[in-house]
Amino acid sequence: MAMEAAATRNPTGDRPESAYDARAPLLGVVVAAIAWLALAPLGFLIWQSFMTPRVGSRPARFTLGNFVEAYASPDTLPLLINSLEFAAGASVLALVVGALLAWIHERTNTPFKSMIYALSVVPLVIPGILFVVAWIMLASPKIGLFNLAFQRTFDTDATLVDIYSLGGMIFVDGLHYSPIAFLLMTAAFRAMDPSLEEAAMMSGASTTGVARRVTFGLAWPAVAASFLILFIRAIESFETPALLGLPVGIEVFTSAIYDAIHRYPSNIGLAAAYALLLLALTGGGIWWQSRIASRGGRYATVGGKGFRPRVMDIGGWRWATGGFFVVYALLVVGLPFLVLLWSSLQKFYSVPSWAALKNITPKAYATVLAYPNVATAAWNSALLAIEGATIVMLLTAVACWIIHRTKIPGRWLLDGVASAPLVIPGLVMGLAIMVSYLSLGGGVYGTIWIMLIAYVTRFLPYGMRYNTTSMIQLHPELEESAAMSGASWAQSFRRIVLPLLKPGLVAGWIYIVIVSVRELSSSILLYSPGTEVISVVIWELWQNGQYVELSALGVMLIAALFVFVMAAQALSRRFGVREP
Amino acid sequence: MLSVKGLNTEYKTQKGPAVQAARNVAFEAPKGVFFTLLGPSGCGKTTTLRSIAGLERPTSGEIEANGRVVYSSAQGVFVPPNKRNFGMVFQSYAIWPHMTVFANAAFPLEVRKNRLNKSQIAEKVMKVLHAVGLDHLAERDATRLSGGQQQRLALARALVMEPEILLLDEPLSNLDAKLREKMRFELKRIQRELGLTTIYVTHDQGEALALSHEIAVMSEGRIVQIGSPRTIYERPANRFVADFIGTTNFIDGTVLGHDDATKLYRVRTPIGDLLVTSDAPLAGGAPVTLSIRPEDVELTEDAAPEDRLINLSSGMVDAKVFLGDIVDFQVKVGDVMLLSRAHPSLRTPVGDKINIRMDPLKCVALPAEPAVAAQAAA
The missing domain is CATH 2.40.50.100 (RNA polymerase II/Efflux pump adaptor protein, barrel-sandwich hybrid domain)
Incomplete structure (x- = not known):
């Protein structure tokens, strides 16, 4: 009886689930890589939080002192209160503005409402640090245009608005992320079956009764989940508290971590102890959010189907909502971009005036492009973004395949591990990776590789989300028929699975490239001379007070990202890319 | 010739004990025979077919095709599905949407170890597309085929590799009633012409009676009766068979x-x-x-x-x-x-x-x- 040479012999009868060929090594490498990337930094971070700082030749020792210093000190309570106030304020502001915009967009006949969607790309094309810098130029007490205009008009020394305050921080951060809230709330509005409201109306409920008892009742899980997402994002926010809070002594956890690392001698153990509390906050938030999301399943509003919502004629009110939208567009895009553009065209930073208008010169662009580290940084940013996005999408494609196609026990753990970095604030990730590779040695610290590791780790969850969406839509029989046709696992993965995942792969790749270019909070802790990225150069220019050069670089970066987003959207349409 | 002996396959569920999907299944399908596994949903017929294909790994038993053992728990043999050279038509057809009709049908020849040259592949593919009446659509995107055409393409893809055994998993269940009748005749004609040993899975007794040389009626993972369509209908072995058929x-x-x-x-x-x-x-x-x-x-x-x-x-x-x-x-x-x-x-x-x-x-x-x-x- 002829026996196939390729037959797998299994004398114990104890069977591994892998029914195909020798693909185990590749799967093993992918699982090991993801586990190492996502788990090792956290381990080192926890270990570091129990160690004294290493100063000169004195080695680190075990201590609980970091936790005592971090949590027993009287400074900690204000820190916690500031963090919570800032995050709650920013997320409530974003949510209220976003929900209002979503309602205007989905349910009213407001003029120009179709342009609201275009605004949702703002947080993508205007990196956080540029948005904050622009708002300093608009609303700082000394140089802010609003205050200067106010003082000139009313001939007074009083300041109208002070951006260097908790209120200012909340305003800037909440405004910057309101387009995200708009997208989240739009999704909630779209998922709502209008017949549910119509049924309430037919049952005799009044318009307000419908809104109160049905619309809000249906929407609240989505509202709560969106709020938590925004809250977690705000508590991780680094640029706003660092630029607006630190100069006036308003510290939150992220800026306190940065401060602990950048003081002399730097206290990494203390930073790690703060980081663990921050991690507990974000972890708790994500857990709560996923609980709401899963319970939301019983509200049949979240169907796969989109509904065409009812559009109300709001009469004359539509000019009010239209006006609200115009003001919003000015605050979130118009003014910040114009002020950057203005200052980029000056010799020295100066307030707009007829006199200054005559001094307009593009010299700053030439100056900034001539800086040797700008070219290096641009090259580094592009390289890291492209490499990082490619690695993430391929790693997570294999990981999603393992999770959804094999029967390997414990495969769901892989999903949890690869999604874990979602909980880790960028600054904490930077700190954890710094600690890991400082302890391990091997010369990775201080090279571009450590930045690549950080980017890949941070953006693994995005890759998982994009690939999971497309993998679920892929019928298993498409692969099984390849196996029956005689294809090996590698042939079937390359010729069937990857091509069919392509729309999701491309969409995820584009998204990761964009967020990589904007990335600051991890890079700021990991860069060394020669491995700066563009966002770090902007940060350095700010620290040096080179506002004009910063503005020129910022305008170019925004233009480049805008062009990339437009090109990507055109490309996506060709591939038929779906948003997850 | 396909022979299955003492086949047991179980499913691991997320929670709770493993489900015995096929219990001690045994039958022999002589060369050129159209053999049908018939039963209600959940009776283990698809699991049995997938075990024969190698897509499911049985817990015990032996499967032998034309004298070659493809699975044997006693000898520790498990030939992976891509080395069995069995053609299979899936319930969903599993037509690859990113390929043309021609590319779909050519795939089995292209992934082979000893590859044929381009013109040989083209010749074989066009021949099999002609047999199922799709030769005029060869360059069309596979997604632009109707349900019946997709079904034929799936069949062509299974036939192009000149399989030892043809496995069909409810291939007609996604078609509307009229088309189903038509495809029934076509399937019967192609099978009889090629003389391919065919294992067919269905829950539709009419299909089974119309197409088969032999039928195995399954219930709760076991074969409860094997016989010709006439025997199964006229001399049911027990109450279940009498009730399920007709x-x-x-x-x-x-x-x-x-x-x-x-x-x-x-x-x-x-x-x-x-x-x-x-x-x-x-x-x-x-x-x-x-x-x-x-x-x-x-x-x-x-x-x-x-x-x-x-x-x-x-x-x-x-x-x-x-x-x-x-x-x-x-x-x-x-x-x-x-x-x-x-x-x-x-x-x-x-x-x-x-x-x-x-x-x-x-x-x-x-x-x-x-x-x-x-x-x-x-």
């Missing part, structure tokens, strides 16, 4: 004795003493269930001549349903309701008396299954 009347009774002259059994039932046939010997006094197909319950208005070899009875027409080519009569005989399928020319009104004739060879005695009967009643 429609039938069940009448409980007790064996009175054997009639040596006619080789039939005499059974006492609520509608009178009947002469019945049985494959297994029946002991006097044993409880049995009779299965009589509605088309074998003949109705006449005139009194039939007395005949010792025909079961006679009479009842009252309780209800009737006109279906065009036939009329279904419900006839009440004592407390028993009999279903009869009659020619539309019979127009006896509801409430009238009617005479019943039943051929003893069509009255099949099955072992009584009190548990099942109780379940069905509940």
Whole structure:
């Protein structure tokens, strides 16, 4: 009886689930890589939080002192209160503005409402640090245009608005992320079956009764989940508290971590102890959010189907909502971009005036492009973004395949591990990776590789989300028929699975490239001379007070990202890319 | 030739114990035979097919195709599906949407170890596309095919590799009724022409009867009867087969004795003493269930001549349903309701008396299954 040479012999009868060929090594490498990337930094971070700082030749020792210093000190309570106030304020502001915009967009006949969607790309094309810098130029007490205009008009020394305050921080951060809230709330509005409201109306409920008892009742899980997402994002926010809070002594956890690392001698153990509390906050938030999301399943509003919502004629009110939208567009895009553009065209930073208008010169662009580290940084940013996005999408494609196609026990753990970095604030990730590779040695610290590791780790969850969406839509029989046709696992993965995942792969790749270019909070802790990225150069220019050069670089970066987003959207349409 | 011996396959579920999907399945499909696994959903027929394909790994048993062992728990052999050279058509067709019709059909030849050259591949692919009537659509995107065309393409892809065995997993279930009938004939023609050993899985008894040389009826992971379509229909081995294939009347009774002259059994039932046939010997006094197909319950208005070899009875027409080519009569005989399928020319009104004739060879005695009967009643 002829026996196939390729037959797998299994004398114990104890069977591994892998029914195909020798693909185990590749799967093993992918699982090991993801586990190492996502788990090792956290381990080192926890270990570091129990160690004294290493100063000169004195080695680190075990201590609980970091936790005592971090949590027993009287400074900690204000820190916690500031963090919570800032995050709650920013997320409530974003949510209220976003929900209002979503309602205007989905349910009213407001003029120009179709342009609201275009605004949702703002947080993508205007990196956080540029948005904050622009708002300093608009609303700082000394140089802010609003205050200067106010003082000139009313001939007074009083300041109208002070951006260097908790209120200012909340305003800037909440405004910057309101387009995200708009997208989240739009999704909630779209998922709502209008017949549910119509049924309430037919049952005799009044318009307000419908809104109160049905619309809000249906929407609240989505509202709560969106709020938590925004809250977690705000508590991780680094640029706003660092630029607006630190100069006036308003510290939150992220800026306190940065401060602990950048003081002399730097206290990494203390930073790690703060980081663990921050991690507990974000972890708790994500857990709560996923609980709401899963319970939301019983509200049949979240169907796969989109509904065409009812559009109300709001009469004359539509000019009010239209006006609200115009003001919003000015605050979130118009003014910040114009002020950057203005200052980029000056010799020295100066307030707009007829006199200054005559001094307009593009010299700053030439100056900034001539800086040797700008070219290096641009090259580094592009390289890291492209490499990082490619690695993430391929790693997570294999990981999603393992999770959804094999029967390997414990495969769901892989999903949890690869999604874990979602909980880790960028600054904490930077700190954890710094600690890991400082302890391990091997010369990775201080090279571009450590930045690549950080980017890949941070953006693994995005890759998982994009690939999971497309993998679920892929019928298993498409692969099984390849196996029956005689294809090996590698042939079937390359010729069937990857091509069919392509729309999701491309969409995820584009998204990761964009967020990589904007990335600051991890890079700021990991860069060394020669491995700066563009966002770090902007940060350095700010620290040096080179506002004009910063503005020129910022305008170019925004233009480049805008062009990339437009090109990507055109490309996506060709591939038929779906948003997850 | 395909032979399956003692096949057991289980599914691991997320929670709870493993599900025994195939239990001790054994059958032999001789070369060129169209062999059907028939049963309700969840009976293990698809699991058995996937185990033969190698997509599912059995826990024990042996599978041998044309003298080659592809799976044997005793010898520790498991040939992976891509090395078995079995063609398979899936329920969803699994046509790759990113390829053209030609590319879909050429794939099995392109991934082969000893590759043919381009023109050889093209020749083979066009030949098989011609056979299924898709040659004029070769360059079309596979997504732009209708359901019936996708089904043919799936078949072409399975045939192009010149498989040792052809496996078909409910290939007609996603087609509409008209197209299904048409594809039934086409599938039968292609299979008979090529003489390919074919294993077919379906829950549709009509399909199974129309296409197969042999049918294995499955229930709860086991094969309960193997036989030709006619045997399965006319001589069901038990109550489940009689009930699952077609429609039938069940009448409980007790064996009175054997009639040596006619080789039939005499059974006492609520509608009178009947002469019945049985494959297994029946002991006097044993409880049995009779299965009589509605088309074998003949109705006449005139009194039939007395005949010792025909079961006679009479009842009252309780209800009737006109279906065009036939009329279904419900006839009440004592407390028993009999279903009869009659020619539309019979127009006896509801409430009238009617005479019943039943051929003893069509009255099949099955072992009584009190548990099942109780379940069905509940």
